[in-house]
Structures are given as structure tokens and as C-alpha cells.
Amino acid sequence: xxxxxLLSRFVLVDAPSPLLKQAPTTIALLAAVVIxxxxxxxxxxxxxxxxxxxxxxxxxxxxxxxxxxxxRFDRLTLVIPFIDLLAIGFFRLGTGASASVFxxxxxxxxxxxxxxxxxxxxxxxxxxxxxxxxxxxxxxxTLPEKPGDWVRGVFTPVVFAIAAAIANEMARQGRVQVTxxxxxAEERDLMLRGAVDYTNRLRxxxxxxxxxxxxxxxxxxxxxxxSVVGTDVTGLVxxxxxGAERMLGLASIDAQGKRYMHEFHLIDELLDRSKELNYPPxxxxxxxxxxxxxxxxxxxxPEVRQWxxxxxxxxxxxxxxxxxxxxxxxxxxxxxxxxxTDVTQALEVSRLKDEFVGLISHExxxxxxxxxxxxxxxxxxxxxxxxxxxxxxLGVAERNAHRLLRLVGDLLFTAQVGSSSFTLVxxxxxxxxxxxxxxxxATPVAAGAGVELLTSIDEDIALINADAVRxxxxxxxxxxxxxxxxxxxxxxxxxxxxESDKVVITISDTGMGIPADELDQLFARFFxxxxxxxxxxxxxxxxxxxxxxxxxxxxGELDVVSEVGVGTSFIVRLPAKRFV
Amino acid sequence: xxxxxxxxxxxxxxxxxxxxVSIAVRRAGLDLIAEVGRGDTALEQxxxxxPDIAILDVSMPGLTxxxxxxxxxxxxxxxxxxxxxxxxAVTEAARQAGIDxxxxxxxxxxxxxxxxxxxxxxxVPAVGRPE
Numbered sequence: 001x002x003x004x005x006l007l008s009r010f011v012l013v014d015a016p017s018p019l020l021k022q023a024p025t026t027i028a029l030l031a032a033v034v035i036x037x038x039x040x041x042x043x044x045x046x047x048x049x050x051x052x053x054x055x056x057x058x059x060x061x062x063x064x065x066x067x068x069x070x071x072r073f074d075r076l077t078l079v080i081p082f083i084d085l086l087a088i089g090f091f092r093l094g095t096g097a098s099a100s101v102f103x104x105x106x107x108x109x110x111x112x113x114x115x116x117x118x119x120x121x122x123x124x125x126x127x128x129x130x131x132x133x134x135x136x137x138x139x140x141x142t143l144p145e146k147p148g149d150w151v152r153g154v155f156t157p158v159v160f161a162i163a164a165a166i167a168n169e170m171a172r173q174g175r176v177q178v179t180x181x182x183x184x185a186e187e188r189d190l191m192l193r194g195a196v197d198y199t200n201r202l203r204x205x206x207x208x209x210x211x212x213x214x215x216x217x218x219x220x221x222x223x224x225x226x227s228v229v230g231t232d233v234t235g236l237v238x239x240x241x242x243g244a245e246r247m248l249g250l251a252s253i254d255a256q257g258k259r260y261m262h263e264f265h266l267i268d269e270l271l272d273r274s275k276e277l278n279y280p281p282x283x284x285x286x287x288x289x290x291x292x293x294x295x296x297x298x299x300x301x302p303e304v305r306q307w308x309x310x311x312x313x314x315x316x317x318x319x320x321x322x323x324x325x326x327x328x329x330x331x332x333x334x335x336x337x338x339x340x341t342d343v344t345q346a347l348e349v350s351r352l353k354d355e356f357v358g359l360i361s362h363e364x365x366x367x368x369x370x371x372x373x374x375x376x377x378x379x380x381x382x383x384x385x386x387x388x389x390x391x392x393x394l395g396v397a398e399r400n401a402h403r404l405l406r407l408v409g410d411l412l413f414t415a416q417v418g419s420s421s422f423t424l425v426x427x428x429x430x431x432x433x434x435x436x437x438x439x440x441x442a443t444p445v446a447a448g449a450g451v452e453l454l455t456s457i458d459e460d461i462a463l464i465n466a467d468a469v470r471x472x473x474x475x476x477x478x479x480x481x482x483x484x485x486x487x488x489x490x491x492x493x494x495x496x497x498x499e500s501d502k503v504v505i506t507i508s509d510t511g512m513g514i515p516a517d518e519l520d521q522l523f524a525r526f527f528x529x530x531x532x533x534x535x536x537x538x539x540x541x542x543x544x545x546x547x548x549x550x551x552x553x554x555x556g557e558l559d560v561v562s563e564v565g566v567g568t569s570f571i572v573r574l575p576a577k578r579f580v
Numbered sequence: 581x582x583x584x585x586x587x588x589x590x591x592x593x594x595x596x597x598x599x600x601v602s603i604a605v606r607r608a609g610l611d612l613i614a615e616v617g618r619g620d621t622a623l624e625q626x627x628x629x630x631p632d633i634a635i636l637d638v639s640m641p642g643l644t645x646x647x648x649x650x651x652x653x654x655x656x657x658x659x660x661x662x663x664x665x666x667x668x669a670v671t672e673a674a675r676q677a678g679i680d681x682x683x684x685x686x687x688x689x690x691x692x693x694x695x696x697x698x699x700x701x702x703x704v705p706a707v708g709r710p711e
Contacts, residue, residue, distance in 0.1 A: 362639055365668040369690035370596040376693055377603060405690065412670060425672045469672065 018077045022064035025084050025108040029057045029091065032102045036095055043095075050094025056087025078116060081109035082128055089132030097136045103152075106132050107160065114164030115171035122168055126161035133157065225341070227309075227319075230326065232335040235260040235290035239337070247319070247342060250312040261338060262289040266308045266316065294336045297323040309340065318344050357415045364408045371401045410542040414525060417549040424467035424553050428577060431503050432461050434468055435496050438475035442483060450488035451509075453479075456495035462503050462576035466554055474550040477543040478507040478570050484537050485568070486511035498576070505572040513564035522560060523548040531564065586704065589614045589629060591622035591645070592637035592666060597689070601635055601666070604693040608700035619643030623651050626658060633703070638667040638678065649681045662703070666691065 033054060036042045044050040060083040067073045067080070085106065092100040106129055113125040134153040137144050144150050220228055220241040227247040230239025237259050240252035248255075248264055262270060273292035296303035302324045309317045319340040326335040375398050378386065386394065416422040439455055446453040475494075482492040490510040497504050512531045514522060521527045526541040551558040556574035588610045592598040598615050605612045610633065614625045620642030626634055634652075636645035643651070645665050652658040665683045667674060678686040687696060 361670060362668045365670075365689050366594050366597065369668070370594070370600060372690040373597070373600040373693050377600070380694055409670065423671075423673065 018064040018067040018080055019061075020068075021077075021112050022061050022080055022084070025081075025088075025105070025112075026057055026061045028105050028108055029054065029088070032091065032095070032105060036102075042101070045096045045099075046094045048094070049090045053087045053089070053091025053094055056083055056090060060084050060087060078113065078121070081112040082124075084109035084112075085128040085132045086135075089135035092132065093135050093139070103133065103156075107163070110160050110164055111167050114167040116168075117172065117175065119165070119168060122161055122164045125164040126157040129160045130154065130157040227338070227340045229255075229261060229338045229340075230335060231261045231290075231338070233333060235262055235293075235336075237261060238335070244340075247317065247340065248309060248311050249315075260290060261336075262293055264309050264311075265289075265293065266310060269308055293321075293338075294323055294325075297325045297336055298333065300325060306343065307340075317342060318347055320346075353415060357412055360408065360415070361412055365405070368401055368405050368408070372398065372405070375401065407540065407542075410540070410546060413546050413549075414542055417546070422549075422553070424470060426465050426467050426554075428463045429466040429468050429471070430461065431464055431466070431471070431505070431574070432457055432459055432496060434466075434472050435475055435494060435505060438472055438479050439494050441476065442479045445480065446483050446492065449483055449486070451483050451486045452491040453483070454491055454493040456493065456497075458495075458497045460498075461496060462498055464503055464554070464574050465577050466574065467550075470550045471554065474547045474572065475505065475507075477547045478505075478572070481543055482507050482509035482511065482568070482570075484539070485509060485532065485535075490567075499573070501576050502573045503576050505574075506569055508567060508569040510567040513566055513568055514560070514562040515564055516562075519560060519562065523558070586610045586633060587613045587629070587631040588633045588635065588700075589616070589622065589625050589631045590635045591616045591619065591625075591640060591648075593617050593640045594637070597637070597666070600693055601696065604696040605635070605700060607693070607697040609704070610700055617641075619645065619648055623648050626652065626661060627655070630658065631661060633662050633664065633700070635664045635666065638665050638669065638674075645683075646678060646681045649683060653682055664699075 036044060036050075060080045063083070064077075064080050067077050088102070088105045088109065091105070092103050095102055110125045110129055113121050113128065130153055131138065133156055134144070134149075137149070137153070144153060220239070223241055223243050224246065225243060227244035228239065228241040229237060229244050231237050236257065237255045238257065240250075240255040242252075244255070245251055250259070267289070270289050270292045273295075277292060277295050291298075293307075302322065304320060304322045307319055307321050309319050311317060320343045321338050321340045324337050324339075325333050326337055328334045375394055379391070379394055413422075435457060436455075439453060443453055479492065479494060486492055486509045492507065492509045495504075495506045495508075497506075512535060514529045514531060518527075518529050522529065523544050524541075525545045527545075528539065528541040532539065548558050551572055551574070554574055556572060559571045559573070560568065561571070562568035588605050590598055590601045590605060590612065592601060595617065598617065602612050602615055613629055613631055616622045616625055617640075619636075619640040622634070622636060622640070623643060626648070634648070636648055638645040645663075645667075649663050649665075652661055652663065662684045663682065665678045665686045666689060667678065667686065668689045669675070670688065675686045675688070685699065
């Protein structure tokens with residue numbers, strides 16, 4: 001049974017329709033009429049009065065029916081029991097007056113009146129009763145003569161009033177209870193609705209969670225080339241994606257909740273790392289061996305490091321593992337995530353590259369050594385001196401051999417950048433002598449090209465932490481570029497200055513410039529500006545990429561500002577270590 | 581026996597370079613006593629001939645120049661041989677590795693035969709000329 005149905009029951013009891021309230025009186029009167037007609041010894045003593053009573057009840061019943069249909073007469077409903085009282089008074093008069101056996105019918109409208117809220121109706125009920133019982137005297141405009149009639153007219157109404165008071169009180173209590181019950185019911189309804197809402201929200205949340213879970217799962221499943229492993233703080237595996245299954249040769253069902261992450265690592269590597277970290281294993285996290293893996297991540301610093309995985313079958317695999325921390329809603333560490341990439345191939349490529357670099361270095365530089373060496377021997381041969389023409393040819397051969405040598409050097413350097421073999425040998429370095437040396441070595445070239453080489457060197461310059469050879473190479477590149485791209489009669493200005501905590505080297509030319517849409521590719525390997533190729537300026541497009549790499553390795557910045565036909569400025573900014 | 585009597589062995593797997601170095605050695609006025617093309621052969625010759633100076637290529641078949649130096653340094657009688665390394669390497673780190681191993685000097689290829697000769701000539705007073 002629903003709450004609403006339950007409530008409607010109370011509503012019926014609490015507020016029955018006027019017709020329902022009238023029904024007992026009408027039925028009782030009908031019964032009284034039937035009894036009077038059929039029972040011998042009973043009769044209508046005054047048929048007119050009896051008829052008036054019957055019609056009164058009929059009228060009251062019709063009125064009740066109307067009021068039942070039209071709730072707007074609600075306030076007039078109480079008229080009906082009073083009509084009943086009067087009608088019963090007439091009926092009683094018509095069935096023997098004080099001798100009538102139907103006086104008790106009065107109780108029915110009295111109860112109706114009595115159960116109406118407000119105590120004043122008790123009095124009205126008593127008065128109504130009294131009127132009904134005293135009807136014969138009221139109509140005859142006489143006073144009762146027999147004491148019994150007085151008693152009937154006064155005492156009976158008092159008894160009825162008491163009964164009405166009791167009924168009124170009971171009804172009131174009933175109403176109070178009903179109100180309380182209804183309040184409770186409403187409260188319960190509210191709670192129930194709240195509970196239903198909550199359940200719906202829970203269901204929605206659950207669906208969202210499931211969707212999120214499915215998304216996470218599908219993402220993890222899609223990662224087949226990397227192993228993604230999640231652990232708790234002790235290293236116990238709780239996430240194991242298909243990549244991990246493949247890479248480590250173990251099904252997730254055999255890993256999750258059963259294996260620890262460090263069990264898939266080379267024990268020696270873990271020990272070495274522990275030593276590097278300078279703590280006894282097991283000191284900082286719950287599980288010894290695991291600590292070395294997550295030390296950096298534990299401190300909130302995600303880490304990428306090369307490790308060797310040991311597969312389930314015991315074979316080994318070189319991997320690069322990124323370790324990050326998992327946190328709960330309070331940012332407390334609850335575990336770690338290990339994303340590993342197989343770097344076997346990358347290592348092999350890197351090894352081949354190093355090998356290739358070595359091969360180039362040896363195989364190209366060795367013949368060049370012979371060429372340059374023997375050319376020098378020819379030039380130095382005092383016994384058979386060369387004539388001017390021969391010397392000129394020799395110069396060309398030497399120049400081109402040097403050009404080839406530089407190209408080999410640039411290629412080597414380009415190959416080394418980004419690999420382990422590219423390292424700077426740094427020390428506290430003054431920049432001014434390096435820049436000046438580059439300018440000096442470029443002076444003959446500038447003179448040959450008819451380009452004026454100007455300098456503005458601030459001698460009071462900061463020290464920087466630099467590889468002097470490499471930095472010199474960068475300056476050489478930029479200056480020789482500037483000269484190369486500046487037409488005869490133009491100028492190249494090399495300046496060196498301090499700019500807050502930076503040392504700034506600027507090389508400006510009045511050359512052909514670089515189109516704006518090519519500036520962002522300028523530092524790419526083998527890129528050549530369209531202006532350079534059009535003007536047939538020789539080069540392969542490695543100088544700037546090398547220069548950029550050198551500047552970047554010094555934690556500096558290389559910027560370019562250029563306008564076609566006006567000139568180009570390259571600006572090198574290097575972090576100063578301290579001022580001289 | 582030349583004027584100053586310093587005896588030199590040259591080792592490089594490239595014959596042309598070997599010749600070039602030999603010319604520089606002669607121009608410096610030193611006594612070239614052997615030319616070899618392998619590291620292990622170089623070590624044999626060094627043990628047998630005990631020269632004053634060895635000019636070795638770093639990258640050679642048999643033994644590298646650096647390995648030859650290591651062999652020399654453990655031999656009491658060969659420890660005094662002054663070694664010059666030649667290399668096609670380009671990095672300062674490579675040069676430092678050669679110096680650390682015990683080389684007297686380190687020449688990057690391509691080298692100038694003139695400069696090599698000058699460098700060797702400068703050695704003469706340092707070694708002490710038997711008079």
C-alpha cells in the first residue's frame with residue numbers, strides 16, 4: 001500500500017463528506033418511519049408534524065448531497081445537523097411527543113455537531129437538543145407542566161452536552177493524532193523521497209564511475225607498447241596492463257596482488273641505486289629494494305631512468321621507466337605508477353650511431369690528414385720550390401681540403417648532439433677573449449669579401465661557465481655566416497655586453513636578410529634560407545643548428561631578428577656566473 | 581746514428597700517414613728505426629728495439645695506442661719511452677684520456693707535419709744529447 005493510499009484513509013476519517021455524515025440520521029429516520037408504520041402500538045399521533053420532520057430530513061439529506069458535490073458550501077455544512085435536530089423535533093412531535101420512542105434519534109445530529117472543532121458547538125448542540133425536545137411547547141407557546149418534560153427539555157440536553165463535550169474532545173484528540181500522523185507521514189514521505197533521490201544520485205555516480213573506469217581501462221589496454229604498472233606504497237602490484245603482460249611475460253591475474261614491482265628488476269641495479277642514494281635500503285619506504293625505485297617519485301619528483309627488467313622467464317630487457325606518485329584526495333601518497341618503454345632498439349640505434357660517428361671520424365679524417373699533410377710537404381719542400389702558379393693551385397687544394405674537413409667536423413658534431421658523446425668541457429671563462437679571437441680569425445675573410453668588420457666589446461664583462469672551444473666555434477659560425485651573407489661594401493658588427501644577469505653577444509650584418517616565414521626553421525639541420533640559395537651562397541645548412549646546440553648546451557638562448565634586404569642580427573644570451 | 585741519437589718508432593695502420601710522420605721525424609733530425617702498421621707489432625718492436633720515442637696512432641688493429649702505453653707502463657725497462665699519440669678523434673675528452681694514460685702529447689688528425697717536426701725537435705735538449 002502506497003503512502004498516498006494510506007493517507008487517504010485518514011483523510012476519509014478526518015473529513016467525511018456531509019452526505020456520509022447525514023447518512024446515519026437519514027437511515028435512522030427511515031427505519032423509524034418503517035417501524036412506526038409496521039409495529040402495532042406505534043402510530044403517527046400528529047401526521048403533519050411527522051411529515052414536517054420527514055421532509056426536514058429529506059431536505060437536510062438533499063442539502064448534504066449538494067454540499068458534498070460543492071465544496072464551496074463547506075462553511076454552511078453545520079446547518080444540516082441543526083435542520084436534522086429541528087426535523088427530529090417535529091418527527092418526535094408527530095410520533096407521540098414526549099411519549100415518542102424516537103427521541104434518541106437526536107443523538108445523531110448532536111454527535112455531528114459535537115465532533116466539529118470549537119467547543120462553542122457543544123453549547124449549540126445542547127441548545128439544538130433542547131429546542132428539539134421542547135418542540136411541542138415551543139410550537140404551543142406553552143410551558144411544560146409535567147416535571148418530566150422539564151427534565152427532558154433541560155436535563156437531557158445537559159447530558160447530551162456532556163456527551164457532546166466528550167465526543168468533541170475525542171474528536172479533537174483524534175484530529176491531533178491525525179495531524180501528528182500526517183506530519184509524520186509527510187516527514188517520512190520527504191525522507192523517502194530524499195532516499196530515492198540519493199539512490200538515484202548514487203546510481204548516476206556509479207554509472208559515471210563505471211564509465212570513467214571503462215575509459216581508464218580502455219586507455220590502459222590501448223597502451224600495448226609500454227608497460228603500465230601500478231603499485232601500492234609497498235610495491236605490491238595492483239595495475240598491470242597488456243603492455244606489461246607482453247613486456248614482462250606475466251598475465252595480470254598472476255601479477256596483481258601477488259607480485260612486487262622490484263621483483264622485476266635486476267637486484268644489482270637496485271643495490272647500486274640504493275648506494276647512489278646514500279641510504280640503507282628499506283630505510284625510507286616499507287619495502288627494501290622497492291625504495292630505490294621510487295625514491296625520487298616519493299619526494300614528489302617524477303623520474304625517468306634506465307633500468308633492466310627481468311621477465312617472468314628470467315630474460316632481461318633494457319627499459320626506460322617513468323615513475324610517478326599516486327596520491328589520494330588528501331595528497332597522501334598511496335602508491336606509484338611505472339610506465340616503461342623498451343629501449344633495446346633505441347640503445348642499439350644509439351650504439352650504431354656512435355659507431356658510425358667513430359667510423360666517419362676515422363675514415364674521412366685519415367685521408368684528409370694525408371692530403372693536407374702531403375700538400376704541406378710540397379709547400380715546404382725547400383729543395384724543389386714551387387712556382388707561383390703551382391703555389392696558387394696548391395692553395396686552392398688546401399682551401400678545399402680544409403672546407404671538406406670543416407664539413408666532416410660539422411657532420412660529426414651534428415651526429416653527436418643529442419647523443420651521449422656530446423658533452424661540454426666547461427670552466428669559468430671570460431667571453432671577451434673568445435669573441436675577440438673569433439673576430440680576429442674572421443678579419444682576413446671579411447677583408448677578402450669587402451665587408452667591414454666592426455666590434456663593440458665591453459671588456460668589463462661577466463665570467464660565464466662555458467666550454468671555450470665550443471663557444472668559440474659558435475662565434476666563428478655566426479661571424480663567418482654574417483660575412484658570407486653580406487654583399488661587398490656592407491658591414492658586420494660584433495658586440496659584447498652585459499644585460500642584467502646575462503652576457504649578450506650580438507652579430508649584426510647589413511646582408512640579404514631572411515624571410516620572416518623561414519625564421520622558425522632557421523635552426524633546423526640542413527635548412528637553408530631561400531635568400532641564401534638564390535644568392536648561391538655555399539653551405540649545407542649545419543652551422544646554425546650547431547650554433548644553436550652549443551648555445552642551448554650552455555643554458556643560453558639564440559635569437560634572430562631579420563629583415564630581407566636590410567640585414568640580420570643574431571643574439572646569443574648566456575647566463576653570467578659572476579661579474580669580473 | 582744521427583746527430584742527437586734519439587731513436588723513434590712510428591706506428592699507424594695507414595701507410596700514407598705513417599710515411600708522413602716518418603718524414604716529419606727525419607726532418608726533426610731524429611733516427612727513425614721502425615715503421616709498423618699494427619698495435620701489437622708496435623709493442624713487439626718497442627720491446628725489442630727499445631727506442632727513445634714512440635709515435636703511435638690511437639686507433640690501430642691489434643692494440644690501440646692507449647693499450648700500448650698501458651703495456652709500456654707496466655714494464656720497468658720500457659717505462660722511459662716517450663709516447664706521442666695521433667688520433668682522428670675530435671674531442672678534448674679523447675685528448676685528455678691519452679694524456680691521462682701517459683702520453684707525452686696528443687696530435688689530432690689532420691696534423692701539420694711541420695708542427696710535428698718542430699715539436700719533436702724541441703724534445704732534443706730535454707732528452708739530453710749524448711756528447
